[in-house]
Structures are given as C-alpha cells and as structure tokens.
Amino acid sequence: MKTAATALTFRDATDADVDELVALIESAYRGDASRAGWTTEADILAGQRTDPQGVLEVIESPGSRLLAVERDGRIVACCQLEHRGGHAYFGMFAVSPALQGGGLGKLIIAEAERQAREAWGVTEMHMTVISVREDLIAWYERRGYRRTGRMTPFPYGDERFGVPQRDDLQFELLVKRLG
Structure with missing residues (x-):
C-alpha cells in the first residue's frame, strides 16, 4: 500500500529482508547509533536487540506478519x-533513528492496527514494553494504549534479548481497544 502523503509502502517482509531488518532494529534500540x-x-x-534467526522466525511463523515499511525503496521501519x-500482538517496532520524531511512528502504528482489524477481526491490540521506559509508554498512551499493571519478568541471563544494565527490568502489558 502506498500512502500519497508520506510515500510509504507497507508490505510483508520476506527472507531476503532479514539482514536489513536486523540492522534497522539494532540501530533503533542499541549502541551509539540509536x-x-x-x-x-x-x-x-x-x-x-534481535538477531537474524529471531527476525526469520517472525517472518515464517503462521499467524504472524512482519510489516516492512519502505520509503524510496529502502526499509525505514518495521513492526510485528x-x-x-x-487480539493481535504488536511488537518488533522500529523506526530508523534519523526519521524518529517526525510522525512516522504514528502512521505506522495506525496502519498496523487497521491491518490487524481487517485481516483478523480482532478487537484489541496488545504489546509489552519495558516498564522503566516511561517516555515510550507515554507515547503509546497518547495513541490510546492503557497500562494494565500486568508484568512479566525480563529474561535475565538470555543474551538474545540484550545484556541488562540494571536489575529492575520487567515487561508491562499495554492494551488498546480497536474500534
């Protein structure tokens, strides 16, 4: 799908996109580039933050889609x-750091919600966010997500998810009713 106002193309990611998607996700969350x-x-x-196997698993998993968002033929964002x-689960959301803060994320999450409603008829979108990420949680709240207070532990010791720099990490479930 192309949107005239933003010249974005939304498509399902393929195996050929894995390396580009891993680089995008890493650049959005880890290291100095982030x-x-x-x-x-x-x-x-x-x-x-992720690895090729993790991205490939999402692409190939039944009942799951990894949306690649392109601008001018380059992947600039993605979401699972x-x-x-x-309900649908929303995850693996990344926007190129150079494009953050310009409204792109709002467009992508709205399109993801629309696609989940249309494809699966779901009435809610769920996601988990590291509970200490107050700025990110506030951003999702402005998009209509609500905090549930339901926490799940961070997988300490499993470096596939990163190396924690503090000992109080956990995930909070955020939920939005889709109308």
Whole structure:
C-alpha cells in the first residue's frame, strides 16, 4: 500500500529482508547509533536487540506478519503483528533513528492496527514494553494504549534479548481497544 502523503509502502517482509531488518532494529534500540533517535535502550540494555534467526522466525511463523515499511525503496521501519485469538500482538517496532520524531511512528502504528482489524477481526491490540521506559509508554498512551499493571519478568541471563544494565527490568502489558 502506498500512502500519497508520506510515500510509504507497507508490505510483508520476506527472507531476503532479514539482514536489513536486523540492522534497522539494532540501530533503533542499541549502541551509539540509536542515540540519534528517542527510542534508544542503550542506557538500560547492551548487546543485541534481535538477531537474524529471531527476525526469520517472525517472518515464517503462521499467524504472524512482519510489516516492512519502505520509503524510496529502502526499509525505514518495521513492526510485528501476531494473531492471538481475539487480539493481535504488536511488537518488533522500529523506526530508523534519523526519521524518529517526525510522525512516522504514528502512521505506522495506525496502519498496523487497521491491518490487524481487517485481516483478523480482532478487537484489541496488545504489546509489552519495558516498564522503566516511561517516555515510550507515554507515547503509546497518547495513541490510546492503557497500562494494565500486568508484568512479566525480563529474561535475565538470555543474551538474545540484550545484556541488562540494571536489575529492575520487567515487561508491562499495554492494551488498546480497536474500534
């Protein structure tokens, strides 16, 4: 789908996109490059955010889609949508740090919600966010997501999810009713 106002193309990611997607996700969350945007986790997590196997699993998983968002033939953002019964799960959301803060994220999450409603008829979108990410949670709240207070532990010791720089990390479930 192309949107005239933004010249974005939304499409399902393929195996051929894995390396580009891993680089995008890493650049948005980890290391010095991530500091160009506001979604960095560099101060709370070191190491990797994802790897080729993790991205490929999302692409190939039944009931799951990894949307690649292109501008001028280059992937500039992505997000995971997974059908989980009456709701969809939203994850692996990344926007190129150079493009953050310009409204692109708002457009992408709105399109993801629309696609989840249309494709699966779901009435809610769920996501988990590291609970200490107050600025990010506030951004999602402005998009209509609400905090549930339901926490799940951070996978300490599993470096596939990063190397924690503090000992109080956990994930909070955020939920939005889709109308």
